[in-house]
Amino acid sequence: MDTVPTSSVKQLHALIEEAVADDKELKLGLKNLHQGYPNETLERFLKARDGNISKAFKMLIDCLHWRANNDIDNILSKLIEPKESYDAIRDSQLIGLTGYCKQGRPVFAIGVGLSGYDKAPLDKYVQSHIQINEYRDRIILPQATKRVGHYVGTCLKILDMSNLKLSALNRLKILTVISTVDDLNYPEKTDIYYIVNPPYIFSACWQVVRPLLQERTKRKIRVLQGCGKDELLKVMDSHVLPFFCQSDSKRGGSSKGSKNEATDDCYSSSHAFHVELWNHIKQQSYASSKCVGPAPQKSFHVEVPEPDAELQTIECALETALVKLADGSTANGKGNGDALNGMSSLSVSDE
Secondary structure: OOOOOHHHHHHHHHHHHHHHOOOHHHHHHHHHHHOOOHHHHHHHHHHHOOOOHHHHHHHHHHHHHHHHHOOHHHHHHOOOOOHHHHHHHHHHOOEEEEEEOOOOOEEEEEEOOOOOOOOOOHHHHHHHHHHHHHHHHHHHHHHHHHHHOOOOOOEEEEEEOOOOOHHHHHHHHHHHHHHHHHHHHOOOOEEEEEEEOOOHHHHHHHHHHHHHOOHHHHOOEEEOOOOOHHHHOOOOOHHHOOHHHOOOOOOOOOOOOOOOHHHHOOOOOOOHHHHHHHHHHHHHHHHHHHHHOOOOOOOOOOOOOOOOHHHHHHHHHHHHHHHHHHHHHHHOOOOHHHHHHOOOOOOOOOO
């Protein structure tokens, strides 16, 4: 649903206020969640549940309990140490902030095809992902709101599918975990997902997944031809384009080795966004240790609820499709490259 009735927001607001009235932890979680814009936050949860007030209430209360039970409100003071471990995550969980669109929304680049998620435990990747979410919501978006003079509560994401292979099956588990965290606790935070540099395997997966998506989700996903430069320039300036969208000849991967490595490679731990994020967490960690004293480093673990029915269905369908593709390529004596070339008749479209 595109709009939420004011009456629904008021009803949900009354229910939430009553539910958190005597709980300091839930109150803190709600404050960190809405960042001074409670109505807009309630609208997001209502949209995520198609305007159903009781379902939106349950979703939001579950989210607040998740935050309290997993100490999410203090996650920006929990360093991933040593620094080499954090850098390894950045090298294998590719995400970066490239700038802001013409409407002032932050633009995030995500290297889906090249993210290996193979250099750290699952918990560390989940921790890093949540820290980026929280830094976006508590720091980036409030700064964007102040900059443009009106509320900015959402972002755009550009998903680079370069190098997506059949081995993506091995990453379905962690991707499902991260998607579940986002769907249940950070709903409606992304306005549009731009898919760029899609290989043939994406075409096959998209044909399987698209019919399973809700109409609300379908409207957010735009599959672009090639690097998508021309379409993206309609909503953002050229300096905001991630390096893999600059031209079709410079596709995907990392820009390491270029003359302006720190500027070009939005994924790198040396990029301004990640430097600022790391320094913020380090400062918060230092401030926290001064208040309560140093604590021994321990593993960070977040409880992830079961994904909803839609996500479970999509995961199963994707797994089945990828297994069939893998079995087909093996039976034909083909590797990933040959198998993908054999799928050249498939077309990529957002229609």
